[in-house]
Amino acid sequence: MAINHLELVSALVDGQLTGSELEQALELVNNDSSVREAFMRFQQASDILHGYTRSITQAPLELTTRISAALEAEPVYSIPTQNKPTAKLLRFPKNFWKQATGLAMAASVGALAVVGVVQQQTGFNGVPVASVVANESPATMVSQSNRWTVAEPEIEDRLNNYLVDHNEYVGTSGMFSYGRVVSYGTEQ
Amino acid sequence: MNVDQELVQRVQAGDKKAFDLLIMKYQQRIIHVITGFVHDPVEAMDVAQEAFIKAYRALPNFRGDSAFYTWLYRIAINTSKNHLTASSRRPPMSDVDAMDATNYYDAPELKEFETPENSLMCVELEEAIQQAIEDLPEDTATAIKLREFEGMSYEEIAEAMDCPIGTVRSRIFRAREAIDKQVKSVMGEEE
Numbered sequence: 001m002a003i004n005h006l007e008l009v010s011a012l013v014d015g016q017l018t019g020s021e022l023e024q025a026l027e028l029v030n031n032d033s034s035v036r037e038a039f040m041r042f043q044q045a046s047d048i049l050h051g052y053t054r055s056i057t058q059a060p061l062e063l064t065t066r067i068s069a070a071l072e073a074e075p076v077y078s079i080p081t082q083n084k085p086t087a088k089l090l091r092f093p094k095n096f097w098k099q100a101t102g103l104a105m106a107a108s109v110g111a112l113a114v115v116g117v118v119q120q121q122t123g124f125n126g127v128p129v130a131s132v133v134a135n136e137s138p139a140t141m142v143s144q145s146n147r148w149t150v151a152e153p154e155i156e157d158r159l160n161n162y163l164v165d166h167n168e169y170v171g172t173s174g175m176f177s178y179g180r181v182v183s184y185g186t187e188q
Numbered sequence: 189m190n191v192d193q194e195l196v197q198r199v200q201a202g203d204k205k206a207f208d209l210l211i212m213k214y215q216q217r218i219i220h221v222i223t224g225f226v227h228d229p230v231e232a233m234d235v236a237q238e239a240f241i242k243a244y245r246a247l248p249n250f251r252g253d254s255a256f257y258t259w260l261y262r263i264a265i266n267t268s269k270n271h272l273t274a275s276s277r278r279p280p281m282s283d284v285d286a287m288d289a290t291n292y293y294d295a296p297e298l299k300e301f302e303t304p305e306n307s308l309m310c311v312e313l314e315e316a317i318q319q320a321i322e323d324l325p326e327d328t329a330t331a332i333k334l335r336e337f338e339g340m341s342y343e344e345i346a347e348a349m350d351c352p353i354g355t356v357r358s359r360i361f362r363a364r365e366a367i368d369k370q371v372k373s374v375m376g377e378e379e
Contacts, residue, residue: 007361013213013364016357030205048371049317053313077248
């Protein structure tokens with residue numbers, strides 16, 4: 001029995017072997033009776049150092065042999081070796097959140113634009129935008145219709161003022177400018 | 189993965205011999221625990237055998253959530269209690285914690301297990317081992333003390349002693365050989 005084999009067995013007793021050395025040590029213990037006895041002696045010495053001396057008069061090999069014999073009738077397991085599933089922490093790239101925030105903001109602005117256009121169109125086709133104003137100023141109504149007549153200079157001036165006020169206001173408040181889609185024409 | 193985990197996985201994958209190594213590794217400790225309940229040495233060996241067989245049977249369900257020894261210890265305790273119940277003897281009311289089991293020396297019932305011959309041998313062994321360590325070169329003695337009494341890994345010992353891991357392994361092996369020689373002489377197994 002080579003000295004380095006015994007050194008390997010000593011390290012096995014300490015549980016300090018890994019990889020190919022552990023493999024080699026297990027092979028030696030399983031297949032070489034002298035190595036096996038050395039393992040038991042080293043383990044016994046370690047146990048004595050830790051105070052496990054109550055069964056010291058019993059030959060350790062005897063119990064192992066007894067149990068091995070009793071286990072002969074037991075089935076051999078064939079559970080495939082598998083690594084336990086471990087929870088993986090999903091890591092995003094460093095600039096992921098920056099990009100995601102930018103995309104979210106762009107999406108919000110886009111959604112607002114779409115909603116704004118839809119509302120604007122609904123306003124023109126459904127309830128007239130200036131109907132409240134028209135109601136407040138019945139004197140400006142020049143016909144029986146509830147529509148403003150843009151051709152009249154007074155109405156045109158008021159609409160122009162609304163448009164200018166709106167554009168100036170949104171420029172300072174940070175609101176989305178609806179001015180670019182506000183227009184009027186004689187047909188409306 | 190530590191050695192125990194490796195051995196358990198081997199048994200689960202069909203390598204029965206790997207279980208022998210677990211028996212060899214833990215039999216002294218398990219008998220030590222069992223003798224806290226079962227005072228007759230022959231009965232204690234039977235209970236130890238039963239505990240190891242139960243452990244083997246339960247091994248497919250062992251998922252490694254706890255250390256193998258802690259799991260085995262629990263089986264040994266339950267087997268001991270069942271043995272006492274089956275033989276109409278009252279098991280101890282309080283359980284013994286795995287970490288405290290090694291300090292369970294002073295329980296009065298253990299005195300039955302400790303025959304004068306056994307006690308004398310224990311004293312002789314302790315003295316012989318003490319002498320063997322004292323006779324070792326200082327570096328070798330320090331390495332084995334750090335390993336066995338402080339529970340340090342080879343890597344930690346290498347760092348503490350400022351030497352390569354291979355040197356630590358070699359020193360510990362030489363210390364074990366010297367201790368083994370002394371143990372053999374006390375137990376009358378001298379070659």
